[in-house]
Amino acid sequence: MNLKDFRFLSTICRDEIRRYEARDGKLAFSCAAIAVTLALQSGAVQGQTAPAAKSPAQKINITSIRVEGNTLLPEGVLAGMVSGVQGPDRTLSELNLLATRIQNAYRDAGFGGVVAFVPEQDVTSGNVVVRVVEGKLAAVRVTGNSHFTTANVRAGLPNLREGATPVVRAIDRDIQLSNENPAKELKVTLTAGSKPGDVDAEVNVSERDPLQVLLGYNNTGNEQTGRHRLSVGAQHSNLFGRDHVATIQYQTSPEHPSQVQVFSVGYHVPLYDWAGSVDAFYAHSNVRNGTTSTPAGPLTFAGKGEVLGLRGNRNLDRIGEYDHRVTLGVDFKDYQNDCALGNFGPAACGSAGVSISVAPVMVAYTGQKQGPQLAWGINASLAANAGGSSADTFEAARPGARKHYVLTRLSGFAEVGLAGGFALAGRADAQYTPHALISGEKFGLGGAGSVRGYEERELSGDYGVGARFEVLGPMLGVGASEGFRARPLVFVDHGRVSNHKGLPCRGTAETSCSLSGVGLGARLNMGKHASASVEVGRALDNAISTSKGDYRAHVSINVVY
Template sequence: MPDDSDIITGANPDRPGPVRPTREVTEEEGDRKQLLDELQGLVFVSSMDQVNEAGVSDVEGVEARTDDILTTPAFRDVVSEYLGQPVSLLSLKKLNRDVVSFYANNDYPVVDVVIPEQDITGGVVHLVVVKGQLGQVRAEGNEYFSDELLTSKIRTDEGEVLREKSILSNVRWMNRNPFRHTDLVYTRGQDQGETDVLLRTRDRFPLRVYTGYEDSGNRQTGEDRWIAGFNWGNVFGLDHQLNYQFTFNDNTNLFRAHSASYIIPLPWQHELSFFGSHADTRVKEGALGPNTQDLNLEGESSQISARYTIPLPEFKAFEGYTHEVALGYDYKTTNNNLEFGGFEVLDNDVDISQFVATYSASQPDQWGRTTLTTDFIHSPGGMMSNNEDENFQAFDDFADADYSYARLELQRIQKLPKDFSLFGRLTAQWSSDNLLGSEQLGGGGYRTVRGYEERVINGDEGYITNLELRSPSISLLKYAGHDTYNDQLQFLLFWDYASLAENEVAADQQKSYTISSVGPGLRYSIPPYLSVRLDYGWQLKDLDINNGVNRSRDSRVHLGVILSY
């Protein structure tokens, strides 16, 4: 599949949270008239029949007969400025506003605070707190996703008190589908105390077909990669997603690969996904050096994987923090390492059978966004006939079928003055075992270290850093007088670095490698029809690998173009 920069963007950009009914304090004539010399106490109740209209005088401070949150020090700080002070209609309106705001900041998005008619000469005021209960859930603006499908994503029952974290979690879940974006609006319901939820959706036809080119191959199997595929975002109206891609070289005998994934959002808002691939590869004549034209090296590789993803509750201390865990299994089988910069083809297959646990998180802030992904992989070995140590050691004398490793990717996009931005990424891997090529961390190519061939180095452990200074985006079509399409052109300067090592090697082999590069690049897009990436990298470190295969140029272009509809 194309990388994230090539995949369809959301039907609508990210927006702020739900729209709540506004509550402003408006001063009217006579509101400043003093009603009481000193406010002695406040009594909060949940219904009108709990109000003593004759008034009371035996309450000092705050008495809450509704929620525990009204007994917290934080709430006492909110109302303390009113206690011991004169009372007027204006001060009561402000008190009402502050109580509503306190509830909103504590996961109750819609609350009415009513001050009923009562005798307050005793210095005590009763307030009735009415929490908004869900009335109806309605959909608006959607064309390609049914009302029933969208409204079913709200898991709060009719008549249940609205909790903002739950509602926002439901909306975020809806917006995982890239073919739509939904905003939430609270509106007053038909009955007193009810609040309706309006789902305003902007969607697009849930089928995308695309084709493109990128020079992401290698010298063994040809550098050119042509791609064609589709994304179906509402399979049979079930909100499932089906993705498929065919990747091939000009000469399909050298490289051709099929990959597909199927994503199922479950009713309890977990996600089950399956993905698989199959690749046929053949070494290009002469790619392994002189006197190798007659070698007929052909290989094939396959993978079948599954993931079960569980979104996790938000951390109260970190506003906007979202995170999830995924548990899964990978089965891979291959008889070669040609796709990973190697040049070995074996008579027999080796099977990889491993379990995967992933934790991912995202934290936005006023200056940008930080994302984290960590993977923990373990293979017990011996799970099938070709999953034994001897199968692994046919590729690497020091590899075993029983292994573990961990991988981390940390990204930060930082806003800078004048609409510039700084992007940084750290990818690191730790392992005490020798790994096969598909599990190693690879360096070289546009995804890792530009200016080098794809996966010119591999390591069981190590790290890769990428740093980009990005310019403000500009619209070429807008300058040409065409406002129909929101095209974006962005320039960048990059520095890439990688240091990778194998855990155990033969005495005559090099154990670790370091590569680094700098260069310019650009990104151009006309969403959702066109995306172009172009980078040119100059190598800062010479790479001396004397196997006749991975000899690198001093610099190179990395190009990718995707056309979609």
């Protein structure tokens, strides 16, 4: 191979490297990418000779072009590409560009480690050969794993098969799904093998112990049941050695433990051969909301609820750096309410004491893109109730409520990095339905995850929208250890809800209500095992329990060990 044509081939290969190296660290569901090295391409054509030493501009009469070595692309694809180069007054430069286009066709089809080039030959006859070398995976080496076996890691990469040409798109999808496991992270690198045309793969594993204890605190409670909430749980991320993830958690109130008991369990099963996963979850809540004095006597509430859900997820092929998936699901929600009003008993509570169940089915689409300066994501879902209580029960729970309701939910987030470590971040959530809904399906406003400065879910409506905007400061070191980091922020939140059928949303005649809040806070990371958030918001509107001008602190602490 002469120097000129080696440089040409090297240029093609360097471009191929850039295409894949640019992906490193930008996956939405993982932090891995595939690097295709120049050594692979130069080694794959070892022993081949360069095109005949003619001027690149010299005219050639090309009567036929034959592509040798292709086993992966349809012949029709290649035939359409070579037909445009045949004819009189062609040049070697055009042949080299044809080889580049053929190689790009492999890349666009997702194949890595493939090189197309024009070997040395006598082109005066008009018959030209373009040679393709399809690199085959020869060996796979797994490093860095101790908690997860090599067989487990390989099972999560079904498209990394010895003897096959690497399909980069499929391997990338495998990495994405494997890295959904909270206890491990994979990075795959493809390099040249020991023989021409061979490709070796190195799988580097970053991992932790699959078994972890989860501890949490927040102040999302209320006056009746206590302001504080404590939770304890456990998670195992490799049950049966198959990456099954089981999580169990219990939450209560330290002030009134008998009044707040919430139990939940979740189970995640990856389906690597199907590029998807299945999630199942169950939650049981038993909350005594306390007693409120009224002119007719004390109003006492005691509520139980159960939620059971199943989700099927299918990861879609990445579009550039954009990761996305579709989800199908079904839920069963049972709201059990007990109510008594003074000496009148349950009959005086009206719709507030009605127990009701729903069984919505849903379809959702989720997508996100993460980069060094910009990260954003969207989620859209459509749900329709397919079962549960009777139409009469819906009418009793809320006059005008429809059993077979339909609703759509939308959400999105974005974060933009600025100079000096600053950033702008925003999140929006919305719900719309043309139907009157029962309380449990309404869109809520207020609280740490909504409009800050208010109680949790102070207002709710059949449809609504909420937005949170933040200016984040640079990450600051705290104390002597760099493991303790804090990031200050200021925020502005706003939301609006509305009801159908003339139902008030703020205890007055208003059917549309807004909340706004402003404030500041900080988010802290304490090594790898703990994180915390402290945010203080000032209410700009009157709500149910909160008055305009009130301040409220939102605190949460999470420990994983």
